[in-house]
Amino acid sequence: MNKQIRVGVVGCGYWGPNLIRNFRALADCQLKVMCDISQERLAHLKSLYPEVEASTDYQRTLDEGGVDAIAIATAVKYHYNMAKASLLAGKHTFIEKPMAASSAECEELIEIARQKSLVLMVGHTFLYSPAVRRIKQIVDSGDIGEIRYISARRLNLGLFQKDINVAWDLAPHDISIILHIMQQQPSTINCRGSAHITPGIEDVTSMCLSFPKERSAMIQSSWLDPRKVREMTIVGSKRMIVYDDVAPIEKVRIFDARVERPPHYDTFAEFHYAYHYGDVYVPYIKQEEPLKTECQHFLDCIRHGTTPLSSGKAGLDLVRILEASSKSLKLNGGAVELGAPAGAAPAAATGHAPGTPGPGTAGKPAPAVTARA
Numbered sequence: 001m002n003k004q005i006r007v008g009v010v011g012c013g014y015w016g017p018n019l020i021r022n023f024r025a026l027a028d029c030q031l032k033v034m035c036d037i038s039q040e041r042l043a044h045l046k047s048l049y050p051e052v053e054a055s056t057d058y059q060r061t062l063d064e065g066g067v068d069a070i071a072i073a074t075a076v077k078y079h080y081n082m083a084k085a086s087l088l089a090g091k092h093t094f095i096e097k098p099m100a101a102s103s104a105e106c107e108e109l110i111e112i113a114r115q116k117s118l119v120l121m122v123g124h125t126f127l128y129s130p131a132v133r134r135i136k137q138i139v140d141s142g143d144i145g146e147i148r149y150i151s152a153r154r155l156n157l158g159l160f161q162k163d164i165n166v167a168w169d170l171a172p173h174d175i176s177i178i179l180h181i182m183q184q185q186p187s188t189i190n191c192r193g194s195a196h197i198t199p200g201i202e203d204v205t206s207m208c209l210s211f212p213k214e215r216s217a218m219i220q221s222s223w224l225d226p227r228k229v230r231e232m233t234i235v236g237s238k239r240m241i242v243y244d245d246v247a248p249i250e251k252v253r254i255f256d257a258r259v260e261r262p263p264h265y266d267t268f269a270e271f272h273y274a275y276h277y278g279d280v281y282v283p284y285i286k287q288e289e290p291l292k293t294e295c296q297h298f299l300d301c302i303r304h305g306t307t308p309l310s311s312g313k314a315g316l317d318l319v320r321i322l323e324a325s326s327k328s329l330k331l332n333g334g335a336v337e338l339g340a341p342a343g344a345a346p347a348a349a350t351g352h353a354p355g356t357p358g359p360g361t362a363g364k365p366a367p368a369v370t371a372r373a
């Protein structure tokens with residue numbers, strides 16, 4: 001395929017325009033259609049990009065839009081239906097995070113993409129950020145030793161969502177980074193939270209992922225915090241990394257710090273932990289817009305028939321963790337086993353029957369968010 005890949009973006013609300021801007025700027029892409037049911041949003045985007053077609057009819061965009069690929073940036077409750085329609089129409093499909101409202105939906109989308117040999121990619125944007133790519137390189141080089149735990153905080157005031165809780169909205173970023181770094185699935189999930197503003201939709205959550213070999217990750221998510229915080233600490237046996245995504249420069253710092261137990265001692269008086277305080281260093285990280293890299297990666301995967309870094313499988317792995325977090329919320333933080341690996345997980349293992357997802361809980365049945373095609 002030498003010609004430009006023709007892309008349509010559906011959903012022109014808060015996030016869609018960022019996809020539109022990036023796809024439009026890429027040389028091997030022709031941004032063909034922008035689709036939204038809101039005439040107002042379309043009129044605004046048409047004023048910015050008059051050469052791009054605008055449509056209020058998604059099915060017509062699929063049938064008559066002349067596109068090779070679709071990028072979906074609508075609310076999570078629409079992802080499954082829209083992605084299924086796109087794949088069945090033979091379009092390579094990009095879905096914003098989280099991939100869908102249940103693991104059963106994700107599994108079905110993966111299977112359709114497989115049968116039709118289409119690229120299915122999920123918008124785990126941070127995997128394409130230069131800072132996270134650098135952190136991954138440092139961890140893989142063995143520089144920080146064995147990972148002991150990761151803690152993440154993603155806090156700010158709003159944007160309140162109506163159909164998903166804060167864990168489904170903000171934690172996907174942290175979970176995708178953590179899974180990418182750990183290269184392993186957690187065995188159990190605990191999640192506590194509370195709904196202060198919208199009944200049934202938690203606006204503050206605290207999630208713990210337990211991994212084999214005593215490794216763990218803690219994720220705090222909030223729409224109710226006065227400061228914008230996007231922070232992650234990765235504690236290794238030799239060194240520790242602090243990643244502050246809000247910092248304008250020096251987003252990643254590596255602390256040569258560790259604590260060691262003495263190898264052996266005879267009396268309690270001889271027992272002293274060895275604290276090591278060394279230098280702090282800041283690796284050089286080239287600034288690049290993660291979304292641009294992500295959009296280019298989608299095009300590259302279509303062109304070369306390769307599997308995306310944030311594939312449908314990665315989207316499914318993440319949604320299984322979110323489902324388990326919703327189940328744990330209902331158990332007031334009780335541990336939920338993640339169950340069988342992707343592809344083999346029966347619906348019962350995650351606590352939700354297919355098509356009855358659980359992105360918002362707070363002790364009540366989750367609001368019905370999915371209408372299957």
Ligand SMILES: NC(=O)c1ccc[n+]([C@@H]2O[C@H](COP(=O)([O-])OP(=O)(O)OC[C@H]3O[C@@H](n4cnc5c(N)ncnc54)[C@H](O)[C@@H]3O)[C@@H](O)[C@H]2O)c1
Pocket residue numbers: 010011012013014015016035036037038041056058072073074075076078096097098123124125169
């Ligand atoms: N990757 C990231 O960093 C990032 C950041 C923010 C949001 N997101 C994701 O992007 C997605 C969209 O979030 P948002 O905040 O932009 O939502 P939004 O509500 O602001 O925008 C969604 C748009 O979809 C449109 N829409 C709804 N139904 C439609 C239909 N049938 N046909 C065409 N258009 C339709 C709405 O009119 C609206 O304009 C979500 O999955 C969210 O999680 C990702």
